[in-house]
Amino acid sequence: MEKLIINGGKRLEGSVSISGAKNSAVALIPAALLADGPVVIENLPHIQDVEIYCELLKEMGADVLFEDDWMEVDGRPMQLKLMPNGRIKKLRASYYLWGALLAKFGEAHVGLPGGCDLGPRPVDLHIKGFEALGARVENQNGVMTLRAKNGRLKGARIYLDLVSVGATINIMLAASKAEGVTIIENAAREPEIVDVATLLNNMGAKIKGAGTDIIRIEGVERLRGCRHTIIPDRIEAGTYMIAAAATRGSVTLENVIPKHLESVTAKLREIGAEVLEMDDCIQVNGREVYRAIDVKTSPYPGFPTDLQQPITTLLTLATGTSVVTDNIYSARFRHVDELRRMGANLKVEGRSAVIEGTRQLNGAKVVASDLRAGAALVIAGLATPGTTELEGLEHIDRGYENLVSKLQSLGADVKRIGLPRMERHPR
Numbered sequence: 001m002e003k004l005i006i007n008g009g010k011r012l013e014g015s016v017s018i019s020g021a022k023n024s025a026v027a028l029i030p031a032a033l034l035a036d037g038p039v040v041i042e043n044l045p046h047i048q049d050v051e052i053y054c055e056l057l058k059e060m061g062a063d064v065l066f067e068d069d070w071m072e073v074d075g076r077p078m079q080l081k082l083m084p085n086g087r088i089k090k091l092r093a094s095y096y097l098w099g100a101l102l103a104k105f106g107e108a109h110v111g112l113p114g115g116c117d118l119g120p121r122p123v124d125l126h127i128k129g130f131e132a133l134g135a136r137v138e139n140q141n142g143v144m145t146l147r148a149k150n151g152r153l154k155g156a157r158i159y160l161d162l163v164s165v166g167a168t169i170n171i172m173l174a175a176s177k178a179e180g181v182t183i184i185e186n187a188a189r190e191p192e193i194v195d196v197a198t199l200l201n202n203m204g205a206k207i208k209g210a211g212t213d214i215i216r217i218e219g220v221e222r223l224r225g226c227r228h229t230i231i232p233d234r235i236e237a238g239t240y241m242i243a244a245a246a247t248r249g250s251v252t253l254e255n256v257i258p259k260h261l262e263s264v265t266a267k268l269r270e271i272g273a274e275v276l277e278m279d280d281c282i283q284v285n286g287r288e289v290y291r292a293i294d295v296k297t298s299p300y301p302g303f304p305t306d307l308q309q310p311i312t313t314l315l316t317l318a319t320g321t322s323v324v325t326d327n328i329y330s331a332r333f334r335h336v337d338e339l340r341r342m343g344a345n346l347k348v349e350g351r352s353a354v355i356e357g358t359r360q361l362n363g364a365k366v367v368a369s370d371l372r373a374g375a376a377l378v379i380a381g382l383a384t385p386g387t388t389e390l391e392g393l394e395h396i397d398r399g400y401e402n403l404v405s406k407l408q409s410l411g412a413d414v415k416r417i418g419l420p421r422m423e424r425h426p427r
């Protein structure tokens with residue numbers, strides 16, 4: 001069994017370079033399949049979700065070259081194939097193949113996705129979007145069969161009942177080669193959506209309004225190859241910001257877009273940490289004593305659900321009572337019992353964690369149940385004198401590039417026991 005052994009209680013100090021965004025990468029890779037030529041994606045993180053996507057594309061016959069931090073994808077040799085499960089189930093973002101294959105072939109036969117277990121992760125809005133574009137959608141024993149009537153989708157006006165990142169991106173992918181104009185109302189505004197729209201536009205798509213709640217997509221006949229550089233991972237960055245504060249350290253994050261992190265910066269300042277913003281860097285200087293605060297997650301530009309678990313750890317160390325509410329995934333609290341093992345005083349009430357701050361946690365044997373629960377427990381271990389043993393590393397590998405070596409470069413005493421699958425040299 002692979003484990004992280006963290007001898008915590010040391011301040012994190014120094015600089016760390018933030019990798020390309022996971023939640024962009026897993027949408028950009030299927031988007032690249034739509035081009036009639038090679039697409040090069042740069043600043044790609046070496047994380048398990050990207051490795052799995054690379055294998056999925058190869059399985060479907062695409063030419064894929066994944067070197068260092070870039071990937072070349074050529075979807076031209078691809079065949080329409082039944083992709084029932086296997087790797088499809090290993091990640092949530094495999095559902096972008098629905099939109100991408102519908103646009104490319106006019107049909108798709110792809111299983112329901114996997115991803116972190118955060119409670120129910122419905123896909124009804126994706127289906128509503130595809131149907132509005134003229135697709136017939138059937139769930140045949142867990143395999144989604146999507147077929148455009150007469151082989152090509154038709155533009156439509158689609159109102160999303162809830163702000164959904166996944167549905168917004170999937171509709172954008174499907175509509176990019178549809179006949180006519182598609183309007184997405186109440187679209188998600190996440191930076192990852194802008195990133196996908198930027199790639200598609202560089203490929204020749206006509207997408208306007210990405211980053212606002214109304215996106216207009218004028219379908220085109222063909223898309224071409226191009227080069228694209230992924231935006232920095234705001235969730236990885238936020239994780240290091242919170243880790244810096246939790247260890248009362250001083251960390252400079254390089255290669256970030258400070259604007260993407262405004263909600264995190266605001267909350268860290270509210271608890272009393274110092275956050276300095278520069279062009280493409282952020283410095284976090286921790287303090288000895290933190291104030292308790294309330295945090296509510298919401299779609300961008302609100303506080304991200306993906307950082308709800310890490311900030312909960314930090315608030316276990318603040319003075320007073322904090323309430324952290326997850327408005328996106330109400331069951332995303334599987335880290336709470338593990339934090340309690342480490343001496344934290346918190347409980348789940350409905351969709352909130354109610355946290356009574358304590359001065360210090362204690363080391364313990366804990367297990368990551370999902371990706372950001374893993375991040376939350378790593379932060380707890382780093383901030384805690386004594387030894388923390390963390391299992392469930394396969395979840396962390398889905399989304400953090402070179403976690404161990406990046407933390408070591410900041411002075412953490414952390415090592416991985418067993419054969420590290422995803423480690424490579426720090427950039």
Ligand SMILES: CC(=O)N[C@H]1[C@@H](OP(=O)(O)OP(=O)(O)OC[C@H]2O[C@@H](n3ccc(=O)[nH]c3=O)[C@H](O)[C@@H]2O)O[C@H](CO)[C@@H](O)[C@@H]1O
Nearest residue numbers: 023121122123124125126162163164165166167299306328
């Ligand atoms: C808005 C938001 O913060 N989205 C986050 C969500 O994206 P992800 O793409 O997983 O989820 P969505 O943005 O699609 O979902 C937002 C909300 O809408 C609901 N929903 C979604 C699709 C659907 O068809 N029906 C439906 O009811 C979801 O259950 C959720 O409560 O998790 C990702 C991984 O943690 C994050 O990176 C995203 O930032």
Ligand SMILES: C=C(OP(=O)(O)O)C(=O)O
Nearest residue numbers: 092093115116306371372
């Ligand atoms: C939950 C996450 O990932 P996924 O949606 O891919 O499971 C995440 O990035 O925090």
